[in-house]
Amino acid sequence: MTQNFKLTALSHGGGCGCKISPAILGKLLKHIPVPLDSQLLLGCNTADDAALYRLNSEQILIATTDFFMPIIDDPFGFGRIAAANALSDVYAMGGKPILALNILGMPTAKVPIEVIEQVSAGGLATCERADVAVAGGHSIDCNEAFYGLAVCGLAHPNHIKQNSTAQPGDTLVLGKPLGIGILAAAYQQNKLNAAGYESLITYASQLNSVGAELATLDSVHAMTDITGFGLLGHLLEMCNASKLQAILHADDIPLIDQAVGLAADGVISAAGTRNWEHYRHDVGLSDKAKNIQPLLTDPQTNGGLLVACATEAVAQVQDLFIRNGFKEVATIGQLNNEDSPKVGVI
Incomplete structure (x- = not known):
């Protein structure tokens, strides 16, 4: 029964493409008050991937949540992808996720219980692969299906990487290729062949756990993961927070x-x-770059890590990516002190 059930028919969007638009989100965040707790080191003020809370002089708690509607019909695969995407926010901050809670919504009158079980089983499989404990969660009966995790992780204060800590002269390194959202759109339109489907599953379920290793390098100054706002959107968040310009090739x-x-x-x-x-x-955008603009703004579901590092560390950063299974890692540009445009692609 789970093989023939169309999970994607239960929602109007899927994966990180169903994020609230950046325009609406920006307006909403303006009304969130500044927290008064001195141990809360980071909230939503720099558009980072997670919140940071100081536990003691050796440990920072990293807290995040991420969930979305089905990107594929296979419930186990959907659960795997959603969990990997949620864990990625902790990795992008330089931490190691340790604990997760399920967040699940399903129209239970329409979805067989076996399908719901397979979604949560996929999430559990990803968490087991990442050595993350799953301690229950919360579920609701609703009109559209969604699944994800609330995640807590830990990092040493010296290993935290933020959007706002990139430096002039840094080189930008991207861990995964772009196009996951376009593959997902083709899947929805029945235009994706077997090889494309395999690529979608492979990239969207690949854990960004290399982030915890990259964070131990002092020469890595900033990190984020590329998700629903695409490469340009998340790079702009880094540029705005660090007050820098990016030039991509x-x-x-x-x-x-x-x-x-x-x-x-x-x-x-x-x-x-x-x-x-x-x-x-x-x-x-240069004329050449205009040809790939749809990929530059394509919403990635569990897309690659974007790293800003000192130029002399690029080989070490790329080697870490490759040894962790990211064979298509690439150096894509640089950061500088110029103002306009905030991001240029040449």
């Missing part, structure tokens, strides 16, 4: 081959179009 940005072809055929996600409309005024 279009030929160096890794792209999923089939996603390039699908985008050329007009298969793009609505969220990617929305992202571009919001960020375009802060981005300058």
